[in-house]
Amino acid sequence: MTINHQILLASRPQGEATVDNFKLVEAPVPTLDQLTDGQVLVRHHFMSLDPYMRGRMNDSKSYAEPQPLNTVMIGGTVGEVVASKHAKFAPGDKVLGMGGWQEYSVVDASVKGAMLHKVDTTHIPLSAYLGSVGMPGVTAWYGLIKIIAPKAGETVVVSAASGAVGSVVGQLAKARGCRVVGVAGGADKCRYVTEELGFDACIDYKVHNDPKAFYKALKEATPNGIDGYFENVGGMILDAVLLRMNAFGRIAMCGLIAGYDGQPLPMQNPALILVNRLKIEGFIVSEHPEVWPEATMELGTMVATGKMKFRESVAQGIASAPEAFLGLLKGKNFGKQLVKLI
Amino acid sequence: MTINHQILLASRPQGEATVDNFKLVEAPVPTLDQLTDGQVLVRHHFMSLDPYMRGRMNDSKSYAEPQPLNTVMIGGTVGEVVASKHAKFAPGDKVLGMGGWQEYSVVDASVKGAMLHKVDTTHIPLSAYLGSVGMPGVTAWYGLIKIIAPKAGETVVVSAASGAVGSVVGQLAKARGCRVVGVAGGADKCRYVTEELGFDACIDYKVHNDPKAFYKALKEATPNGIDGYFENVGGMILDAVLLRMNAFGRIAMCGLIAGYDGQPLPMQNPALILVNRLKIEGFIVSEHPEVWPEATMELGTMVATGKMKFRESVAQGIASAPEAFLGLLKGKNFGKQLVKLI
Numbered sequence: 244m245t246i247n248h249q250i251l252l253a254s255r256p257q258g259e260a261t262v263d264n265f266k267l268v269e270a271p272v273p274t275l276d277q278l279t280d281g282q283v284l285v286r287h288h289f290m291s292l293d294p295y296m297r298g299r300m301n302d303s304k305s306y307a308e309p310q311p312l313n314t315v316m317i318g319g320t321v322g323e324v325v326a327s328k329h330a331k332f333a334p335g336d337k338v339l340g341m342g343g344w345q346e347y348s349v350v351d352a353s354v355k356g357a358m359l360h361k362v363d364t365t366h367i368p369l370s371a372y373l374g375s376v377g378m379p380g381v382t383a384w385y386g387l388i389k390i391i392a393p394k395a396g397e398t399v400v401v402s403a404a405s406g407a408v409g410s411v412v413g414q415l416a417k418a419r420g421c422r423v424v425g426v427a428g429g430a431d432k433c434r435y436v437t438e439e440l441g442f443d444a445c446i447d448y449k450v451h452n453d454p455k456a457f458y459k460a461l462k463e464a465t466p467n468g469i470d471g472y473f474e475n476v477g478g479m480i481l482d483a484v485l486l487r488m489n490a491f492g493r494i495a496m497c498g499l500i501a502g503y504d505g506q507p508l509p510m511q512n513p514a515l516i517l518v519n520r521l522k523i524e525g526f527i528v529s530e531h532p533e534v535w536p537e538a539t540m541e542l543g544t545m546v547a548t549g550k551m552k553f554r555e556s557v558a559q560g561i562a563s564a565p566e567a568f569l570g571l572l573k574g575k576n577f578g579k580q581l582v583k584l585i
Numbered sequence: 586m587t588i589n590h591q592i593l594l595a596s597r598p599q600g601e602a603t604v605d606n607f608k609l610v611e612a613p614v615p616t617l618d619q620l621t622d623g624q625v626l627v628r629h630h631f632m633s634l635d636p637y638m639r640g641r642m643n644d645s646k647s648y649a650e651p652q653p654l655n656t657v658m659i660g661g662t663v664g665e666v667v668a669s670k671h672a673k674f675a676p677g678d679k680v681l682g683m684g685g686w687q688e689y690s691v692v693d694a695s696v697k698g699a700m701l702h703k704v705d706t707t708h709i710p711l712s713a714y715l716g717s718v719g720m721p722g723v724t725a726w727y728g729l730i731k732i733i734a735p736k737a738g739e740t741v742v743v744s745a746a747s748g749a750v751g752s753v754v755g756q757l758a759k760a761r762g763c764r765v766v767g768v769a770g771g772a773d774k775c776r777y778v779t780e781e782l783g784f785d786a787c788i789d790y791k792v793h794n795d796p797k798a799f800y801k802a803l804k805e806a807t808p809n810g811i812d813g814y815f816e817n818v819g820g821m822i823l824d825a826v827l828l829r830m831n832a833f834g835r836i837a838m839c840g841l842i843a844g845y846d847g848q849p850l851p852m853q854n855p856a857l858i859l860v861n862r863l864k865i866e867g868f869i870v871s872e873h874p875e876v877w878p879e880a881t882m883e884l885g886t887m888v889a890t891g892k893m894k895f896r897e898s899v900a901q902g903i904a905s906a907p908e909a910f911l912g913l914l915k916g917k918n919f920g921k922q923l924v925k926l927i
Contacts, residue, residue: 298860477855499856507854513819514841514849517867518640525859 245272248561249315249345255302260572264300265316265565272347275326281353284326287342289557291319291373292568292580293407294475294498307527316344316564319378321362321369322584329353337364339372344564346584366547374407374579375553376542382528383411383473384538386495389531390524391471395420398465400484403475404445405432405554407579408497411542412473413442414551421471424464426480428574435577439552448480458483473497478508485515496525554578587614590903591657591687597644602914606642607658607907614689617668623695626668629684631899633661633715634910634922635749636817636840649869658686658906661720663704663711664926671695679706681714686906688926708889716749716921717895718884724870725753725815726880728837731873732866733813737762740807742826745817746787747774747896749921750839753884754815755784756893763813766806768822770916777919781894790822800825815839820850827857838867896920 246269253266278284296318299310310317320342324332329352332338341358342348350359362372374380393399399416403409404425413423413436425436425445433445444464451460461483468489474481477499488494499508516523545551556576558567564582571580588611595608620626638660641652652659662684666674671694674680683700684690692701704714716722735741741758745751746767755765755778767778767787775787786806793802803825810831816823819841830836841850858865887893898918900909906924913922 481855496855496859499859507856509851509853510855511851512849513823513838513852513855516865517838517841517869520867520869520872521865522867523858523863523865525862525864527859527862530862 245347246270247272247345247347249343250561250564251313252300252310252316253313255309255312256300260297260300260569262565262569267562270345273326273349275328278326278328278349279351281329281351282327283324283329283332283338283350283352283359285320285322285338285340285342285348285350285359286325287320287322287346287348287584289321289370289373289581289583290342290344290561290564291378292558292564292571292576292582293318293379294572296568297572317341318343319373320348321372332359332361337362337369339377344561344582346561367543370555370557370579370581371546371553373581374555375411375546375551376539378528379407379579380411380542381535381538382497383408384415384542385528385531385534386473386497386526387412387415387471388538389534390495390522390526391416391473391493393419393421393471396422397470398422398424398467398489399471399473400424400426400461400465400469400487401473401475402426402480403498403574404436404442405440405578406475406576407553409473409475410436410440410553410578411551413440414545415541416471417441418545418550422465422467424461424469426476432577435554439554454479454483458486461487468492471495474499482511485510485512485521488515488519488521490519492519492521494521494523496523556580558582560584587689588612589614589687589689591685592903592906593655594642594652594658595655597654598642602639602642602911604907604911609904612687615668615691617670620668620670620691621693623671623693624669625666625671625674625680625692625694625701627662627664627680627682627684627690627692627701628667629662629664629688629690629926631663631712631715631923631925632684632686632903632906633720634900634906634913634918634924635660635721636913638910639914659683660685661715662690663714674701674703679704679711681719686903686924688903709885712897712899712921712923713888713895715923716897717753717888717893718881720870721749721921722753722884723877723880724839725750726757726884727870727873727876728815728839728868729754729757729813730880731876732837732864732868733758733815733835735761735763735813738764739812740764740766740809740831741813741815742766742768742803742807742811742829743815743817744768744822745840745916746778746784747782747920748817748918749895751815751817752778752782752895752920753893755782756887757883758813759783760887760892764807764809766803766811768803768818774919777896781896796821796825800828803829810834813837816841824853827852827854827863830857830861830863832861834861834863836863836865838865898922900924902926 324336401409401412404427436445451457472494475498666678743754746769778787793799814836817840
């Protein structure tokens with residue numbers, strides 16, 4: 244019998260999340276003849292770790308239902324079909340799904356809305372479907388194109404700039420002729436953002452680590468002010484950006500990772516929204532499925548032609564997932580955080 | 586020689602504005618033969634006092650240039666032409682302009698963009714052109730219709746509900762089939778808002794005067810949550826409303842009167858923008874002149890047919906303006922604050 248290693252949510256975090264909130268368990272993997280009609284057995288090659296998962300660990304009102312206790316952590320996966328009782332899937336097919344934090348999953352592909360999609364790995368690496376060509380990439384695309392809607396010559400700032408979402412935001416904005424300024428933590432990440440991803444500047448918030456110093460660095464990097472801001476972090480960075488926003492600026496609010504663990508982080512001066520006639524819009528990519536074809540077409544083409552670069556932090560083995568996830572929340576990853584399972 | 590009494594900005598407020606920031610002076614009123622071609626001499630019947638004027642008293646970056654020191658306070662006026670060297674204006678014409686805090690003004694109506702418009706007082710009282718059918722009314726119309734865009738059955742909340750802007754917001758929203766909840770200070774204002782203006786409920790922030798109590802009252806008044814919020818105040822009220830906003834709610838940010846005098850008032854939990862996928866938009870009505878015809882058509886028709894009610898606080902005489910203005914900032918007015926000059 245093959246064993247499926249799974250990670251469950253064992254308890255809800257009190258403040259900061261810890262490894263004790265998770266539990267590694269074993270479960271049997273069904274054989275082909277144990278599958279019912281329509282079911283597909285997938286072996287996961289990679290699972291995705293994303294900041295939104297932290298929100299679901301809480302039992303509070305949020306956009307998604309809380310993750311139930313003692314169930315497998317929800318999350319995106321890519322892998323290969325190993326057994327199938329569905330006509331559209333055959334062993335060997337590469338697939339994208341929501342298999343969760345485990346090595347195998349069974350999907351009933353005959354159910355309407357089932358999350359299992361065949362993907363083409365001829366020109367695009369399998370793992371990219373969890374990153375630049377997947378949910379993070381479409382998140383970047385939606386916030387930048389549909390909310391910020393940047394014009395050539397405008398200045399766009401993005402926080403968590405070396406991450407799965409931020410790196411795509413910046414490269415899409417550069418392709419549209421914008422001045423692009425990233426915010427990232429550490430010299431390595433900042434160098435990567437400017438030298439590899441082609442951003443015009445990147446501010447290291449670990450060096451400029453108080454509001455005054457950060458504002459000063461931001462001001463220098465945005466001589467013409469800021470027209471669009473893609474928010475992944477919140478807190479001090481959001482406050483400083485608000486002070487540099489131009490009239491009619493747009494802020495796409497995608498994440499506020501700085502406040503995930505504890506007390507809400509206030510916005511110091513919301514009057515700036517009025518003074519500068521800003522538009523701030525929160526969004527969740529899963530509520531905008533209509534943009535996926537257009538977004539993934541552009542993202543896939545850019546990745547396949549080498550015009551969209553990305554970097555991955557790959558943890559090895561299912562047991563490494565909790566620690567890798569906690570590191571992601573602290574910015575220890577460098578690029579898209581994945582767990583490799585085979 | 587006729588004397589024109591004027592009020593100048595004498596100094597900039599340090600914190601709270603006071604009467605010492607203003608100065609009453611005299612100037613001569615020109616005679617017809619002293620006017621140059623294109624000039625029109627207007628005697629003001631009413632001048633308007635509006636919260637935005639407080640922002641212009643500061644010397645800080647804002648949407649409008651600061652009011653220069655030792656100049657006549659800027660502001661809207663309605664009055665009557667008393668002498669004219671412009672073919673389109675004749676003595677006796679009722680006009681709307683930006684004459685400022687003084688009894689008379691001279692406008693060169695031949696200059697492109699000159700602010701002088703003849704108004705019809707057959708069906709609409711002259712003073713209403715400074716209120717429900719004027720800048721405050723169009724402000725209400727723009728924020729409600731263009732930003733909040735309410736649908737029948739939705740819940741709309743408006744702060745400063747008995748004021749020049751808030752009263753129009755609520756009546757427009759009621760006309761569109763919304764549940765409308767006002768926030769106002771004092772039992773008289775709340776009674777007026779529900780009994781006269783027809784709002785479904787009104788919360789007295791002077792009774793529910795701490796965040797917990799206010800939130801509780803707001804929750805009771807908005808059993809289905811809040812879909813649209815028209816913000817005139819900021820601070821505690823904004824924080825409480827954010828906690829009651831439904832997914833995809835819209836906030837039109839028109840004013841933040843609570844923070845005009847001192848330190849910025851923070852927004853306690855901006856993460857709610859993301860959690861509830863809200864859209865928050867700051868706006869200034871003067872930047873949207875394209876909506877004036879449509880907005881004033883609806884507002885004028887409603888006022889002329891008695892479907893839009895309004896109330897005015899009228900101070901008597903130019904010398905009363907500073908005190909009336911400071912009272913407006915503290916919510917001492919009841920309805921549109923005017924100064925009657927004749």
